[in-house]
Amino acid sequence: xxxxxxxxxxxxxxxxxxxxxxxxxxxxxxxxxxxxxxxxxxxxxxxxxxxxxxxxxxxxxxxxxxxxxxxxxxxxxxxxxxxxxxxxxxxxxxxxxxxxxxxxxxxxxxxxxxxxxxxxxxxxxxxxxxxxxxxxxxxxxxxxxxxxxxxxxxxxxxxxxxxxxxxxxxxxxxxxxxxxxxxxxxxxxxxxxxxxxxxxxxxxxxxxxxxxxxxxxxxxxxxxxxxxxxxxxxxxxxxxxxxxxxx
Amino acid sequence: xxxxxxxxxxxxxxxxxxxxxxxxxxxxxxxxxxxxxxxxxxxxxxxxxxxxxxxxxxxxxxxxxxxxxxxxxxxxxxxxxxxxxxxxxxxxxxxxxxxxxxxxxxxxxxxxxxxxxxxxxxxxxxxxxxxxxxxxxxxxxxxxxxxxxxxxxxxxxxxxxxxxxxxxxxxxxxxxxxxxxxxxxxxxxxxxxxxxxxxxxxxxxxxxxxxxxxxxxxxxxxxxxxxxxxxxxxxxxxxxxxxxxxxxxxxxxxxxxxxxxxxxxxxxxxxxxxxxxxxxxxxxxxxxxxxxxxxxxxxxxxxxxxxxxxxxxxxxxxxxxxxxxxxxxxxxxxxxxxx
Numbered sequence: 001x002x003x004x005x006x007x008x009x010x011x012x013x014x015x016x017x018x019x020x021x022x023x024x025x026x027x028x029x030x031x032x033x034x035x036x037x038x039x040x041x042x043x044x045x046x047x048x049x050x051x052x053x054x055x056x057x058x059x060x061x062x063x064x065x066x067x068x069x070x071x072x073x074x075x076x077x078x079x080x081x082x083x084x085x086x087x088x089x090x091x092x093x094x095x096x097x098x099x100x101x102x103x104x105x106x107x108x109x110x111x112x113x114x115x116x117x118x119x120x121x122x123x124x125x126x127x128x129x130x131x132x133x134x135x136x137x138x139x140x141x142x143x144x145x146x147x148x149x150x151x152x153x154x155x156x157x158x159x160x161x162x163x164x165x166x167x168x169x170x171x172x173x174x175x176x177x178x179x180x181x182x183x184x185x186x187x188x189x190x191x192x193x194x195x196x197x198x199x200x201x202x203x204x205x206x207x208x209x210x211x212x213x214x215x216x217x218x219x220x221x222x223x224x225x226x227x228x229x230x231x232x233x234x235x236x237x238x239x240x241x242x243x244x245x246x247x
Numbered sequence: 248x249x250x251x252x253x254x255x256x257x258x259x260x261x262x263x264x265x266x267x268x269x270x271x272x273x274x275x276x277x278x279x280x281x282x283x284x285x286x287x288x289x290x291x292x293x294x295x296x297x298x299x300x301x302x303x304x305x306x307x308x309x310x311x312x313x314x315x316x317x318x319x320x321x322x323x324x325x326x327x328x329x330x331x332x333x334x335x336x337x338x339x340x341x342x343x344x345x346x347x348x349x350x351x352x353x354x355x356x357x358x359x360x361x362x363x364x365x366x367x368x369x370x371x372x373x374x375x376x377x378x379x380x381x382x383x384x385x386x387x388x389x390x391x392x393x394x395x396x397x398x399x400x401x402x403x404x405x406x407x408x409x410x411x412x413x414x415x416x417x418x419x420x421x422x423x424x425x426x427x428x429x430x431x432x433x434x435x436x437x438x439x440x441x442x443x444x445x446x447x448x449x450x451x452x453x454x455x456x457x458x459x460x461x462x463x464x465x466x467x468x469x470x471x472x473x474x475x476x477x478x479x480x481x482x483x484x485x486x487x488x489x490x491x492x493x494x495x496x497x498x499x500x501x502x503x504x505x506x507x508x509x510x511x512x513x514x515x516x517x518x519x520x521x522x523x524x525x526x527x528x529x530x531x532x533x534x535x536x537x538x539x540x541x542x543x544x545x546x547x548x549x550x551x552x553x554x555x556x557x558x559x560x561x562x563x564x565x566x567x568x569x570x571x572x573x574x575x576x577x578x579x580x581x582x583x584x585x586x
Contacts, residue, residue, distance in 0.1 A: 075549050164548070
């Protein structure tokens with residue numbers, strides 16, 4: 001599904017290389033985790049995959065089902081089904097959460113040549129999912145993320161993710177800012193999205209989230225490249241042993 | 248005519264330093280100045296004729312008296328609350344003086360719509376006197392698609408005890424546009440002012456608000472938002488002048504502008520001059536660009552760049568214009584064509 005080959009990316013107009021020949025493959029139906037020390041390039045990877053300005057890809061390829069992602073604008077990648085759950089979700093003043101989400105959903109549908117979702121269908125789905133995630137209806141009417149707590153913002157990311165039903169999900173430090181109860185709600189949401197035709201990449205500093213979302217594979221990212229890979233138990237070893245061996 | 252032009256305010260004057268009226272009129276013929284304007288009241292309301300406004304001794308006041316002749320003057324009787332607004336529209340060149348007086352307890356909405364003709368010079372001097380307990384809603388818009396002329400609108404608003412004044416202004420600028428509001432708070436009054444300017448090309452718009460607090464206990468909120476692109480220029484000047492008797496004044500002023508082009512300019516001057524000691528006065532001013540991180544976030548969710556920009560800009564402007572749907576629609580149309 002997602003294939004990253006020899007990906008090399010720089011910032012500051014080439015002055016600094018952050019990703020350095022990274023290769024990784026996430027097949028459909030699997031959940032992979034990327035762990036690594038601060039500064040390893042974890043967030044950079046999430047931004048390069050989604051097309052944020054300020055990162056120059058100098059070598060390598062990224063494809064989703066064979067399509068070249070690097071050639072697409074961020075909104076085209078989103079329409080293709082790439083979703084990033086942000087480490088720090090942005091506040092969008094003046095735009096109510098549901099308005100934002102419906103605009104996003106219909107923009108994606110339009111890009112794919114599909115009909116827009118009807119207002120009643122949209123509301124029905126939003127209400128039902130909000131209930132599952134313990135998000136109050138009142139929050140959905142407020143401008144997106146404005147004045148929300150860190151945990152509320154993360155839950156809102158999961159809500160958006162479940163509404164948009166992306167084909168490939170990147171989760172950047174989703175567990176930060178969540179207490180145990182919220183973590184469980186979020187994990188339930190993500191687990192519900194696991195399916196044979198969807199891939200998920202979890203980027204995390206801590207192993208904690210992986211107790212709730214058990215990955216099919218765990219990779220160590222250090223100095224901009226994958227240094228080691230293993231199964232779910234590997235994450236637990238990393239937590240106790242640290243990343244020094246992979247520097 | 249040269250004689251008249253020399254009397255126009257110019258950039259050497261502090262209050263006009265970013266809006267050089269003499270300079271801009273100098274480029275245009277001002278022969279049209281003597282044409283009397285037609286003022287049309289769409290909804291005829293049977294007000295009695297009122298007195299003439301006091302003469303103004305500054306240049307713009309003198310010009311409007313000299314060329315505008317007698318003022319059109321109305322009085323809204325005590326307690327009268329007409330349901331339909333008073334509309335001043337289709338005004339696009341020349342000089343005019345207007346005076347509207349609201350007697351105690353009266354309530355009126357006034358909608359002022361202005362335009363300019365090619366090379367034209369429009370100068371409007373409008374006086375509002377709002378007596379005890381009366382309430383005035385003033386909505387000012389300037390034409391969106393006409394930019395060749397010069398437009399100067401100055402309102403003098405006198406508010407007596409317990410009066411309320413709500414003002415909403417929306418302009419898309421012109422060759423030269425200045426909307427100036429001068430308010431005298433003569434009792435404990437409530438004032439809500441909001442405004443927005445949206446400028447492209449080489450358009451110019453100036454919103455200048457001066458509020459004079461002469462009595463205790465007034466509350467004023469003044470918020471202006473601007474969006475400038477291309478080589479346009481937006482000007483905001485705001486001043487609270489709190490005199491010694493005006494204790495317990497509660498006043499806030501905000502101006503926020505977004506620049507969508509490197510060539511656009513915004514000049515802002517918020518000022519406080521306070522002589523009373525028990526007051527709460529605040530002012531805030533920001534000039535910036537659209538938040539790149541927010542734009543990326545929206546695009547990551549699938550919203551194309553142009554639409555994302557338009558959504559952020561609309562939220563920025565409309566939040567300050569209140570719930571006037573007609574204005575919001577104009578703002579949306581402008582943004583969709585340019586974002």
